[in-house]
Amino acid sequence: MELTPTKVQMIDLSRKEDGTNSTETFARDVAAGLGQSPKSLPSRYFYDAAGSKLFQDIMALPEYYLTRCEFKVLTENRQEIARHFANSSFFHLIDLGAGDALKTKILLRELDGQQSAFDYVPVDISGDAMRQLSDSLHREMPAVHVQAVVGEYFQALEWLHAHKSERKVVLFLGSxxxxxxxxxxxxxxxxxxxxxxxxxxxxxxxxxRKDPDTILSAYNDAAGVTAEFNLNLLRRINRELGGDFDLSQFRHYPIYNPHEGVMRSFLVSTQAQDVYIRDTGQTFHFDAWEAIHTENSHKYSMRQVEELGKACGFGIETVFQDDACGYADVLFTVT
Ligand SMILES: C[S@@+](CC[C@H](N)C(=O)[O-])C[C@H]1O[C@@H](n2cnc3c(N)ncnc32)[C@H](O)[C@@H]1O
Known part of the structure; x- marks a missing residue:
């Protein structure tokens, strides 16, 4: 389907000003992460086309309560949230890490229905996700003006600061x-x-924060979709950077620390091995049972959320919360 250029636009910031492209940055980050001890890989590289699709599958899993809970919070409070966002002046609704915007669409429909004066600016490092989202919004909500930005959060914020002077409402959903x-x-x-x-x-x-078993199951589902999502990071390195990871020799291992309130995911090498990655020009050695740390998911208390906002120049305007779910969408205002 042809897109109407005035309503749906794409801005690609993924080529860096220093001339490096996203593949070179990826290779540099992988070399840095695997070259240190303990080893780690940045979680933002989960989301190639296959990773974005796997994340959509995760969101539909019975164990992954987060999406269902946020869906419920936004659905039950959509009118009030829209009232807080919209006043008489135009605003940019900026969605950082928008992905498929499944839950943002609840708010977009409400704002669109109320004929609020706004445009929608989804931001994501995944170009595939932004193309698919632009297409789906064009079909589902043709009246909404969309300017999708492909790039890192901060790159996009800098670009927005330079190009958009109107009022801003920023979304950072999905925990x-x-x-x-x-x-x-x-x-x-x-x-x-x-x-x-x-x-x-x-x-x-x-x-x-909630029952540790509930949290652990959400990142260790019975069908193994989260394991596939984690392992896909190695598949992506093989495909995009010429790596020779043998995925059958790595295992997904998630662990929740209730003291710190943090869920950590690892990929554990089940045997001693060397892995060559062409674009880094390096071979990385793994001892048997050595782990790569791939993701953190911190769980908060409401007190921590309030303190965090206050320390960063935000005051809480209101909290939309589902107690049974243990999930909150917190609306901050710049003070
Ligand atoms: C967990 S998904 C959440 C998607 C959606 N906001 C939701 O609530 O369902 C995270 C999204 O953030 C994007 N992302 C991760 N790191 C990013 C970064 N540094 N800059 C821009 N986008 C990023 C990923 O590509 C992915 O689509």
Whole structure:
């Protein structure tokens, strides 16, 4: 289907100003992560086309309560949320890490139905995700103006700051904030705040602390979809960087630490082995049972959320919460 250029646009920021492209950056990050001890890989590389599809499958799993819970919170509160977002002035609705925007669409339909004056700016490093989302929005909500941005969060915020002077409402849904370590989440929110003006808003999806078994199952489903998602990172390195990882010699291993409130995912090498990655020009050695740390998912208490916002220049405007689910969408305002 032909897109109407005035309603749906794509901005690609993925080529860096220093001339490096995303594959070179990927190779550099992989070499740095696998060259250190303990080994790690950045979780943002999960989302190639296959990873984005696997994440959609994860969201539909019975164990993955997060999507269902946030879906419920946004559905039950959509009118009130839309009222908080919209006032008489035009605003940009900026969705950081939008993915398939399954839950954002609840709010978009509500805002569209109320004929609010806004445009929608989804941001994601996955170009595939942004192309699919642009197509689906064009079909489902043709009246909504969409400007999809392919790029890193901060790149996109900088671009938005330079190009969009109107009021901003930023979404950071899906418990994405949990992927950052505590100091990283502070830096992230402070940086967002520095690109916003007093009165601008930020809606953050937060997974709250709960029964450790419930949390662990969400990242270790019986069907093995999360394991596939984690292993797909190695498949992506093989395909895009010429790696020779043998996926059958790595195992998905998630663990929840209730003291710190953090879920950590690893890929464990089941035997001693060497892995060559062409684009890094290096061979990486793995001892038997050596692990690569691939993801953190922090779970918060409401007190921590409030303190985090306050330390970064935000005050809580209101909290939309489902107690049974242990999930909250927290609406902050720049103070
Ligand atoms: C867990 S999904 C959440 C998707 C959606 N917001 C939701 O709530 O269902 C995370 C999304 O963030 C994107 N992402 C991860 N790291 C990113 C980064 N550094 N910059 C931009 N997007 C990123 C991924 O490509 C992926 O689509």
């Amino acid at each position: 994405n904030i949990g992927n950052f370590k505590p100091d990283e989440s502070r830096n992230f929110l402070k940086t967002i705040c520095s690109y916003l003006d007093p009165g601008d808003k930020l809606l953050v999806g937060v997974d709250l």
